[in-house]
Amino acid sequence: MTGQWVSTTGRAPSVGTIVRTTVLIVGAIIVIAPLVWAGLSSFKSQAELAAQPPTLYPHAATFDNYRTGLAAFDFGRYLLNSTIVTVAATLLTLLINAMAAYALAKYNFRGRDLLFLITLSTIMIPLQVILLPVYQVVSALGMTNSLLGLIIPPAATPTGVFLLRQYMLSLPDETIEAARIDGAGEFAIFWRIVLPLCRPALAVLAIFSIIWRWNDFLWPLIVAQDESKQTLPVAIARFAGQQAIPFPHILAVSVVSIIPVIVVFLILQRQIISGLVSGAVR
Template identity: 85%
Template sequence: MTAAWTSITGRTPAVGSVVRTGVLVFGAIVVVAPLIWAALSSFKTPAELAAQPPTLFPRHPTFDNYTTGLAAFDFPRYLANSVIVTAAATALTLLVNSMAAYALAKYNFRGRDLLFLITLSTIMIPLQVILLPVYQVVSSLGMTNSLLGLIIPPAATPTGVFLLRQYMLTLPDETIEAARIDGAGEFTIFWRIVLPLCRPALAVLAIFSVIWRWNDFLWPLIVAQDESKQTLPVAIARFSGQQAIPFDQILAVSVVSIAPVIVIFLILQRQIISGLVRGAIR
C-alpha cells in the first residue's frame, strides 16, 4: 500500500495515515462483505447454497429465485405497505422534529434547557419499556391493524430533535430577526428560511428515518396483526418461518427489500456527510 501510494503521489505517507487507511478499508470490507455475499448468493441454486465448502460466485447464475420468491407471497402488497409507512412516517418525522428543534434552538423561554435534557434523556429508555403503554394508546384510538398505527407513534424521535437542534444552533439569529423586522410571520420564517438552510441535517434525519421505518420489525409485528397490513420485514420473517425454509428465495426477496435504502443513501450521501460534519463541529 505504501509503495503504491508513493508511486501515485510521489510522497511517502506517514505511518499513522497508512494505519488509519488500513483500518478503514478493513472496516468497510467487514460491513460490505455480507451484503455482497447475500447479493451473489441470491443467484445460486439451493444445491449450491448447501454445498461445502461454500462458494462466493454462483457457478450457474439463475433468476428463478427472484421470480419464485416474489410470487410465493403477496410481495406487491407488502412492498406498498412498506413504501407508504416509510414515506409517510419520514415526512411526519421531519415535520414534527424540525418544529420541536426550532423551538428549542431559537426560542428563549423558561425551562427550555431542562425540557431539552428531558427529551434527550428518553434516548436511554429501552423500546421494550414503552411498547405496552404506546400499544394501549394506539389500541384505545382504534389504530391497530392500520397503517396509521405504524406511522404516527414513532414520528417524534429524541435523536431527530437533538440532531436538528444542534444544526439550527449554527444558523445566525440575525437572519431570523431581520425576517421578523421585515414583517414575516413565524411560520413563514420556519418554512421559507429555516428549513431550506437545514437541508443537510434534514437529509441526515431522512435517511435515518427511512432506515428505521423500512427495517422496523417489532412494532409492525405487534400492531399489524392482519396480514394485509404487514410490512416487508414481517412478511419475510413469516415467509422464512415455514417448515422447509427456502433460503434461496429468502435471499432474493431480502436483496430486493434492501435495495431502496441503498439507493436513497447513495442519492443523499453528500447532504448526509455535510449535515453530520456541521453538527459535529457545533
Template identity: 65%
Template structure:
C-alpha cells in the first residue's frame, strides 16, 4: 500500500505534530488577543470605551489619545524617566553581575562556595522584607527623590549572578591562562575574552533587567516623592484616584510602555533559548 504524499513529495505531518501546532496557535491567540484589544482600544474615545456592547474597532485611528496624553499629563517626563532608569540600571546590572559572576566562577579563594550560596539565598528574600533597610541606606546616601535612587539600589541581582556564573563555569580555563601567558592583565582578559563569550546569558539578563526595571512599581513609588521623578508605572497608577479616570489616555500610555519591552525581546530573542539552555547544563 503506497503512502500518501503532498505535491512537493513530503510526507503529511503526524497527528501528534498537528495537535502540538494547534495547541501552540491556540495559546498564542490567548496571549495576543488582550494585547491587540488594548492597542485598538487605545485609539478609542471615552464614549467608545463606555459603549455597551463594546466595538472591536475604533471609529478613527487618529493618534489623539497619544498626543493629548503626552501634552496634558506630562507623560513625556514620565516616559523619559522610565527610559533613563531602565537603560542606566540595565547597563549597571550587566557590569556588576558579570564581574561578580566572573569572580565566583574563575577565582579560587576561601569561602567562594559559601559566598555564592549566600548570594543565591537572597533570591528568596522579597523586597518588602528589606524595603525599610534599603530605603534608609538610600536616604543616608542622598538618593531619595532622585533618578540615581531608582538606578543604583536594584542594580545587583542574585538571579543575574547565578545565570552568568553557571555559564562561565563551562568556559575553559585554558583561555584565561593563555591570555595571562600572553601578558594580558586581568581586566583585559575579562573584557576581551570572557565578556564576548558570555553574549547569550548577557542577552537573557538584559531582557530580564529591562522587564524588571521598566515594570517596577513598588520601589519607584517609595523612593520618588516629586511627580517629576515618577516613572511610567507610578504615573499611570496615580490616575486611579481621580474623579474621572481618563482610560483612553491610560490605554494609550500603556501601549507605549509595552513597546520597549517588545522591541528588546525581538532584538535579543534568538539568544534566550540558547542562553538559558546553556546555563542550565552547567
C-alpha cells in the first residue's frame, strides 16, 4: 500500500492510535529537549552560551568546561558521597519494603488491612510536614552530619511497600505452602523463592529509589551541613551560588552527575519494562 501509513499488522492505524502516538512523541521531545540542550551547551564557551539568538550546536566544541569544572568542584568527593548514599539506601529500601510487603501480602493477621491502609495513606503526607520530627529523631540519635543520617530515614517508603505488595499478591500461595511442607523456613522461603519471583518489581523499585536518592536535595541540605558529607545535588547548588562561576562549568558538572542514573536505567531497562507490563496485566 504505497503512500499509506500501514501498521505492522497490515492494517491502517486508527485515528486514536495516530493521536496517541503523536502526543507521546511530542511529550518525549518536550522532556528530552532540555537535556539535549544542556548536553550540547556544556561544550560551548561562555561567550557562545550568552550569544543572542541562542544556538543549538556549539560552533567550537571544547572539553575545557569539563576539565575546569570538575577540578574546581572537587567532584570526586561528592560523587563518592552520592554513590554510597544511593547504593546503601537502595539496598536497604529493597530489603525493608520487600519484608513489609511480604508480610502484608502473604500473612493473615488481625489488623493487616488497616495497617496497609495506614501505610498507604502516608503517601499523601507532604515531606515538609514530617521533616522536623524526622530531623529531631536523627539529631537525637547523633546521625546529623553523617551519611547514616542520609541513608536510614528514607529507607522505608510506602510507595515501595505498595508496589511490592501488589506484585506479591499475584504469587501463588501453593508454591509457598509446598516449600513449608518440604521443611523450608520462613526466611528461606522469602529469600530463595519470593525475592527471585519478584525480580521485575524489585528492579522497578530499585530504579525509583536510585532516582529519588540520587536527586534528593532537601533532606541532604538539612542533615549534611558539613561540606565533606554533602551529596552532588547540594554541592552543585552551592557551586552554582558562588561568585564568578561560568555557567558552562555548571552545565558540565550537571551533565556528568546525571550519567550514572542513565547507565543504571539502561542496565535495568529490560527488568523495568517487564515489571511494569506484568503489573499492568495483573
